[in-house]
Amino acid sequence: MTDAAICDMQIANNYRDKGDFGRALTLYEKANAKRLERRVMWKMKPLRWVTRGRHFSTKGKFAAAYADLKGCLDLVASVSGGRHERDALLCEVHHALAQHLRRQRYGVAWDRAISAYEISLIHPTARAKGFANRTVAEVLTVVGAQPFDRRFVSDPDVYYQAALSAFQEVHSEVESARTLYLHALSLVQRGRKMAAARKLRHAMIIFTRLGMVHDAAKAARAQLDVM
Numbered sequence: 001m002t003d004a005a006i007c008d009m010q011i012a013n014n015y016r017d018k019g020d021f022g023r024a025l026t027l028y029e030k031a032n033a034k035r036l037e038r039r040v041m042w043k044m045k046p047l048r049w050v051t052r053g054r055h056f057s058t059k060g061k062f063a064a065a066y067a068d069l070k071g072c073l074d075l076v077a078s079v080s081g082g083r084h085e086r087d088a089l090l091c092e093v094h095h096a097l098a099q100h101l102r103r104q105r106y107g108v109a110w111d112r113a114i115s116a117y118e119i120s121l122i123h124p125t126a127r128a129k130g131f132a133n134r135t136v137a138e139v140l141t142v143v144g145a146q147p148f149d150r151r152f153v154s155d156p157d158v159y160y161q162a163a164l165s166a167f168q169e170v171h172s173e174v175e176s177a178r179t180l181y182l183h184a185l186s187l188v189q190r191g192r193k194m195a196a197a198r199k200l201r202h203a204m205i206i207f208t209r210l211g212m213v214h215d216a217a218k219a220a221r222a223q224l225d226v227m
Contacts, residue, residue, distance in 0.1 A: 006031075009044065016047070017174045018212050021055035046076045050093050057096070069097045087123040091116040091131035098135045113139045114149060127175075130166035133159040134179055141186040156186050177206035181219055184226075193226040200226070 012027035028048040053068035072093050076086060094116035098109040113135040120132035136152060137159035160183035167175040180203035187196035200223040207216035 016051050019215055021051050025051050025055050046072055046089055054096055069093055087119050088125055088127035091119055091128040095131040095135040098139055109139050126166045126170040130163045130175055133163035141189060173206055177203045188226055197223055197226050
């Protein structure tokens, strides 16, 4: 049963990476129904929870999304397993929570950004650095002011570029494209439409090549809006 569950998890991971959280969640649930060994279970539970949280968020079910993402923090911190994978996942959860909170609860969103950033300093894996820097950048974009911590500068571009470099280091094209897309939206908000259009075009090309039709369409619409 474990081999079948691992296969379901791998396929689910591919869908999750491409932003198809609904299909990924179905496969995680399928794998979870099988009898799993501990070496698989410690990865399964947090992946399932963070995917469900992000799925709820895309559907506008924000209370449910917050409950799953918040619960996932404690779950990830409590499991034993590979340190690098665990820390990268923690940074991803902090990133998802900050995205969820940033428009109404700046202080709490910034706390999530700080938590992700500090993890990435202690255990500087590329994915952890990528998510951590992108989290800081997104919160700074919304706040539009001096950050709440003097260790940070107020320019989101610094952190978007650091995130992009980190994801490119491990050849994560999906997260690289997402970083380009989010950086472009940040530039639009700050009135830099030409630079935004170039990043949107780059993101759209990557999304299209990877078969991420929904994301490619979003980038294309955003590009039309700034031209």
